[in-house]
Amino acid sequence: MQKKLIKVNSSDNVAVALVNLKAGELIPFEGETIAVETDVKAKHKIAMNPFDIGDRIIMYGVLVGKASARIEKGGLLSTLNVKHESDKVTGKTETIGWTVPNVDKWKNRTFQGYHREDGQVGTENVWLFFPLVFCENRNIEILKDIFEKELLKQKVNDYQLLLRSLVSTESGVAGDDLKSNNSDLFKNIEVKFITHQGGCGGIRQDSHSLAKLLAGYVNNPNVAGATVLSLGCQNLQIQIFKDALDEINPTSTKPVLIYDQQQIGTIEAMLSSVVKDSFEAIKKANQIERTPAPLSKLKIGLECGGSDGFSGISANPTLGVTSDMLTALGGTTILSEFPELCGVEQELVNRCVEDEGGKRFLELMQWYEKTVVDAGSGFDMNPSPGNIKDGLITDAMKSAGAAKKGGTSPIVGVSDYGEYISKPGLNLLCTPGNDVECTTAMVGSGANMVLFTTGLGTPTGNPIAPVIKVSSNTELAKKMSDIIDIDTGGIITGEKSIDEMADEMLEFIINVASGTIKTKAAILNQNDFIPWKRGVSL
Structure with a gap:
């Protein structure tokens, strides 16, 4: 019963x-x-x-x-x-011990990943196109149309004819005889596209922040290389972007093709060069194949969105146990959404390995809350109407359940938005609670996968990292089966334990990381990307 x-x-x-x-x-x-x-x-x-x-x-x-x-x-x-009410925290009051989970049965497990020269391992192999400024969004969309539609042989324009001739030469098949899908030619590479509304206007800090985020996407192990478009006169100058890349990984040899429209001249001249050069680079990146990698090479973002009153007792604790297992195996997990950590600061500070990390966490939390209050809002306004309708009536209540995604392991590092995470173990990352802004940020900080819990349903995905959607209840999993990958509702009914669900989840993660299972967000081609404009979003 x-x-x-x-x-x-x-x-x-x-x-x-x-x-x-x-x-x-x-x-x-x-x-x-x-x-x-x-x-x-x-x-x-x-x-x-x-x-x-x-x-x-x-x-x-x-x-x-x-x-x-x-x-x-x-x-x-x-x-x-x-x-809403939460206890005030001023600093570390004790050191919380950790009982390391038994992960013997996982120690020799591997996933099939894409090994990079810097030692990172990708779960995907993506060639990424993006602009440094919104003025180039149209050209990115043209390139998206060229590469996606030509490989599917739909409508034709001059640039597609150019790409078709390149593909034909490479495949040894006449252009008109190409199959409707060139998966045999490009079986190891995906081509993805990002647009955004930043890079100019606003304040200069916005452009520097965006540069760090985009540099993080290029450095992410899921990316084989990138094609970058610049107008030329924008705030986010090419050199600022290059400096951000060097700051993250000064010895990187990853190919990055950069084009400055105002230097090149006509759109035709630029796009013709982009198509030719990118095709050659994509062809080379396609030669990279999956090979075994230890689970310690997984770097996983922990996210929740569209939460309900069960999220904190089924889906989120399952992520917490999974996070603990991954950190015990030498992997990396990322807990973010700082507005949704309000009320649990004391526990998190006490779990920080270094006192400086706890201090930085509180400073970032206090700064964030002040900017929100100065804008006429507050963390108490974080729960959405859907959250409240399904039982999450205060931000502290929502936060206490959301924090369960981070398990019980020690916190090895605290990073600000746009900083690239390299320490194995559980890390805190300053991001908003907004689903897409948060997921975007974690991937920009190096996450090669994201675990995303939901009680109400959300289709959020990412252009370069698989997003595994986890439901807190079975009713949702059945109702929105096209977006849910894993159902933890058995915990609510008593049919399964949290530990059993965590084992199932880790097995699923290995399959997704190896490319043997495709997430529902990927099947839906859900490629969400929204940079955070600091202090404006919860």
Whole structure:
């Protein structure tokens, strides 16, 4: 028989409804009987004791709010009777130990990856096209049309005829006789395209930040090389981009083709050169093949979006155990979304290996919150209408569940937005909570895969890194089966344990990293890319 209530932490004074509850229902729970005051939908919280105005509400063992109205025992917690509140943190208070999980059965496992000269290993092999400034977006779109549509033999323009002749020469087949799909010719390489609205206007810091992000994409192990378009007069000058590349990896030999339209002249002259040069570079990158790599070469971003009241007790804890296993194997995981770490700062600071890391984390959190407050908002406005509807009624409550993605392992480093992560282990990365901005940032910091939990459903993907979508409940997995890769709903029903789901997840990760399974986001060609304009987004 399925349980009706669950307390996440023994010190909690609220419980989560695992099923819909009716007013007047009597529920045996932890040695007492809880009389349900009003109808309570699954995923929402009920009081385990009476609350007066100002009383502290504890969930996940931390303060997640205060009562703003009287709440009876067995009563429903809602935005009408609870307000956001979190404990203030000033520094490290203790060092939290870590029980390293037993990963013996995974130690000799490998994935089939693309090895780079700098020692990184990609789960994909991508040739990436992108602009340094939005003025070049149209030319990127033209190139996208040329490369994607010509290889699929759809409509034809002069540039496609040029590429067709190159493909024909390479394949030894007349252009009109080419197959509708040239997968045999380019079986080891994908061609992807990025556009954005940055690179000029705004403030100069925006362009420098974008340069670091784009340099991170080029340095990401999933990228074999890149074609970069510049107008010439923009804030994000070519030299700024090159400096960002050198800062990340000064000895990189990865091919990067850069074109300056104002120096070249006509669009025709530039695009003709781009097509010819890029084709030759793509042809060479296609020679790279998958070979075995240890799991320590996985660098995985941990993300949640469209969260619900089950996310923090099924999907996110499963990611947490998976993260712990990967770090025990020498791999790298990235926990970000700083607005969604509000309220759990003390635990995270105490888990930092270096005191300087804890200090930097608090400084970044304080800076971020101040910029949001100065803009007339606050972290308390982070939960979306969908979050609230499904039981996440305060930011601290949402944050406490979101932080479970980071497991229990020590935090080896704290990085700001745009910084490239190189330390194995669990890292914190300053990003917004916005799904696409956060995913974009983690991949720019080196993630070669992303684990993405959702309770409500979101199609988010990425141009260069596989995004594995994990549902917190089975209803969602069935309803939106075209976007969900893994269902952790069995944890809610009691059919599976978190450890069992983590084992399944790691096996799935290995298959995706090896190219034997394609994620739903990739099948949908969901290639989302949004840079963060600092301080403007939650």
